[in-house]
Amino acid sequence: MNKTMAISALSALGQETRLDVFRLLVQAGAEGLPAGEIAARLGVVQNTASAHLKVLSQAGLIRAGRQGRTIRYVADMTGFRDLLAYLMEDCCDGNPDLCRPVIEAITYDC
Template identity: 80%
Template sequence: MQKTEAIDALAALGQETRLDVFRLLVQAGPQGLPAGEVAARLGVVQNTASAHLKVLSQSGMIRAEREGRIIRYTADMTGFRDLLAFLLEDCCNGNPDLCRPAIEAATCHC
């Protein structure tokens, strides 16, 4: 990931509703959610949700897939992993034990 891509991703996640959308889609897993359900679960109007989904999609944090008239969104875990890798690149000046708590916190304990 390049610096400009990381900045776009962080800016997309740096807004309250978009962060809520991303976390909701992470919780939904690989099946994702239709745009209307995202809006309903977060209590936002459809066009506002669509605007936030577009920003997240353009930043590489989520993916959209059309299913007829419905657009289903999923968290792009590859994009998120790339962001984490960018942030932790050259972590701890060669002492990986200092980074281990951050890595463990980001690891799914499902």
Template identity: 75%
Template structure:
């Protein structure tokens, strides 16, 4: 991931509703959620939620998948991983043991 893409991803997550959407989709896992359900769960109107989802999609953090007539959104784990890798690229100045608490915190037992 380059600096421009990292800034876009961080900017997308720097807004309250978009951060909540992203966290909701992380919890939803690989099945994701339909756009309408995301809006209902977060109490947002359709056009506003659509705009937030579009920003997250353009930032490479979520992706839209057509499921019949509905659009389902899932976290783009590659984009998420690339953002974390970019942020930790120069971690600990050659002392990887200092990064272990961070790595452990972002590793799940999924």
């Protein structure tokens, strides 16, 4: 991940509804949720939810897949891990053992 991609991801998560969407999709796991259900659970209108989903998708934090007429979204944990890895790239002033527990936690495959 480069700086531009990291800024895009952080900007996407820096908005309340988008952060709520991302957290909801993380909770939903590998099955994800249909767009309409995301909107309903968060109490937002569908076109607003769609705009937020697009931003998160462009930032590499979520993925969409079509199932018939339904679009189902899932959290892109690889994209999220890449963001966290970028943020922690030079952590601990050259002593990576201090960061090892955090790095191991974010590289765990859900």
